[in-house]
Amino acid sequence: MGTTVERAGFSSLALRLATLPLVICGPILRRTEEDKVSVWIAFRRAVSDIQLRIYDSPNPDPQATPLLVSARTETFALGDNLFVALVTADQGTTPVIRLSPQQIYGYDVILGSEGDVGLGDPGILNAPGNVDGEIGRIAYGTYALPSFVIPASTVAGLKLVHGSCRMPHGGKTDGLRALDSILNGLHADPVNRPQQLFLTGDQIYADDVADPLLHMLIDAESALLGWLEPLPGNPPADGLRVGHRSQTVRDAGFTTTAGKSHLIRLGEYYAMYLMVWSDVLWPDDPPGFAEVHPDLPTHEVRGVARAGTIRVETKKYAGFNRERSRIVEFRRSLGFARKALANIASYMVFDDHEVTDDWFLEGGWSQRVIAAEPLTRRIVQNGLSAFGVFQAWGNLPTEFGGLLQRLATVHSGRGLRVPDWAAVGAGVLPVVATDTAGRIELTGGPRWNYVIEFEAHRLIALDTRTRRSFARANGPPCLVGGVDLATQIPLPGSVKELTVLVSGAPVVGHPLLEEVVQPITRVVKDPGYADYEFWTGRRDCFEALLDRLTPLRRVLMLSGDVHYGFSVAVHYWNKRTGTTLPAVFVQLCSSALSNEDGKTNLIANKFLKPDMRAEFVGWNTPGRHVTMVLEGVPVVIWVSGKPAVHQRMLSGTLPVDQIRDPGDWSYRVLFERDGRTASQRGVPGFGSLPVQPQERLGYQHRWRQKWEAHRTVVGRDNFGAIFIEDFDGTMKVFHELWYAPENPATSLLLPYTRHAIELDVPPVNGAPS
DSSP, X not given: OOOOOOOOOOOOHHHHGGGSOSEEEEEEEEXXXXXXXXXXXXXXXXXXXXXXXXXXXXXXXXXXXXXXXXXXXXXXXXXXXXXXXXXXXXXXXXXXXXXXXXXXEEEEEEEGGGTSBOTTSTTTSSOTTOSSOOGGGTSOTTOSSOEEOOOOSSGGGOEEEEEOOBOXXXXXXXXXXXXXXXXXXXXXXXXXXXXXEEEOSOSSOSSSOOHHHHHHHHHHHHHHHSSOOOOTTXXXXXXXXXXXXXXXXXXXXXXXXXXXXXXXXXXXXHHHHHHHHOSTTOOSSOOOHHHHOTTSOSEEEEEEETTEEEEEEOHHHHHHHHHHHHHHHHHHHHHHHHHHHTSSEEEEOOOSTTTSTTTTOSHHHHHHHHHTOHHHHHHHHHHHHHHIIIIIHHHSTTTOHHHHHHHHHHHHTTXXXXXXXXXXXXXXXXXXXXXXXXXXXXXOSOOOOEEXXXXXXXXXXXXXXXTOEESSTTSOEESSOHHHHHHXXXXXXXXXXXXXXXXXXXXXXXXXXXXXXXXXXXXXXXXXXXXOOSGGGSHHHHHHHHXXXXXXXXXXXXXXXXXXXXEEEEEEEEOTTSSOEEEEEEEEEOOOSBOOOHHHHHHHHHSOOXXXXXXEXXXXXXXXXXXXXXXXXXXXXXXXXXXXXXXXXXXTTEESEEESXXXXXXXXXXXXXXXXXXXXXXXXXXXXXXXXXXXXHHHHHHHHHHTGGGTTOBOSSEEEEEEXXXXXXXXXXXXXXXXXXXXXTTOOOEEEEEEEEEOSOOOGGGSOO
């Protein structure tokens, strides 16, 4: 059995750590408000006396007085060589300074224990021993500091960006390159520069990890923590090896089909975040096949020919090399991604892959994990703990100090004290409750959802994972349990002009998948195989959500999850109280930043008509609500369900059915399409066509597949940019989807698809009838 050693270039992090910059990840700009700013940052050694300073310019005078400063703070020790801090500047002069829209601010992180040095000093962002610093790693243009703007004071001035689903080996490019391009071009423009970034889930993929990347993560875990987490249940060592974890995670009850290198230990989750948000810990040369799988062959004999034995690459070797080439390409984007994250406020929610695929998918699974499966519980606990450190802490800067302290206690005990792990679990895991009717509810645990008030808009970020409810043990989930819906979406006394709602899964999704494919899959394949993690999987919960949102009148919904991008307008009329209250919901989806495959392009290209629209009427109780004319004969149709919802039959845009009694609510859904010409979109024309008719047809078909098919739904790796404008009293939101249609090595991500949607509340008398 032969083994081919491709290279011996992989260098362990333990050998390189002392030569790395002091800052190993970040700074990542988190919340920016008119009276406070928060920045997250990670170091390779303990740092104390840290202060965040906010200046009125990214090129401040050396003697300038900061507008805002933080209290002096210290890092939390998560490992021997991993220290993290979240610093919030909220102390200013008297009277208190308030930051203003349309002004570019700069910030610096001062490290008192290092001699009051800042981010631009030698050894902070570059290797020790340098004479000069390298602020250019995180600052644009000629700026001396990273910079930002706060949100506009009017809805018409808002500039938002969003994305989701970023798998290092999953796509052909990294959508965050588009954010860097936007900021690079607009960093000096205080009006048009993006103000807020929303990362709407799957910021890491814990369940689908490339073998060479997991090898690097395990190596980094050892160097950063200095100890190895003992796992409950003592899974066999062979089942923890790189590429050999599928059976271990299946035995733990996980549903992923790509778990061969699933993250398990807490240090692996830590290392994954550090490596998807920064290039500092990456080796120059990721490990090769022989270094990761020294016991496996690279080739196998397939036959014998006259010239000799026919040897071909093994499936494992070929797959490894594909993964390796993808992560090498991904690494090239990390410097751009790191710079972008330092220069725009970021707000984050989890979906499933931060922990594992489809966790808390069903009530019965949730009961087993929380109560009876110690290894499964530990993995979910590790994923949530890392999410708390790297994402949720920045969303809610005052809420997660207890979690950080408990994790520091785990480290101080070298991971050996069982009560330390139990304390962490009690702080991050929900409780499963069952009522007398058999309904299962997830309650307790920390509040991962949040609400933030800005001058022009209100941000509501949902937790659609740990506050679910289930009608039965094996049924689809209500993504936010009925009891918790009012808590997560509070109705204020005064309504903002715009509400931005962040939900990992789209509230309004692709009709083919949600209404056709998944129900068929549930019947034909297996009820447990179908993915019912979308809002309409539980129609009662979906309708309750829209009912709850109606008083907010104008809601912009941002989502990811599905691996394609689109824009949908929903005009809604709520008549439940006896008077009609209209609202407009605009669903924007950008997915995936990096997880494109053939299926996403197939969905995008084949299954949406240019004028895809639908109308729905709903009643609180079932009944004979609709009349259909079949072959000239009127037939009364029973509409079942609680709630009872009827999708109207349309001929073009006109209904061919009749509503017998007015509904308690109704809504109209329209998928938006980019109607611009090819030249307006910036795409190339046909050019010189082949002479032969058959070749010409093939050429034209390939051109349309590359460019025309993505007018409604974009199936390529993409990134979403949003801006809102007022046209003589008519509010419009523009949704640009940036992507690269060609090989990412030669193509720049550009906004080839743009959707324009009216954001005005519809008239009271415009409801379907």
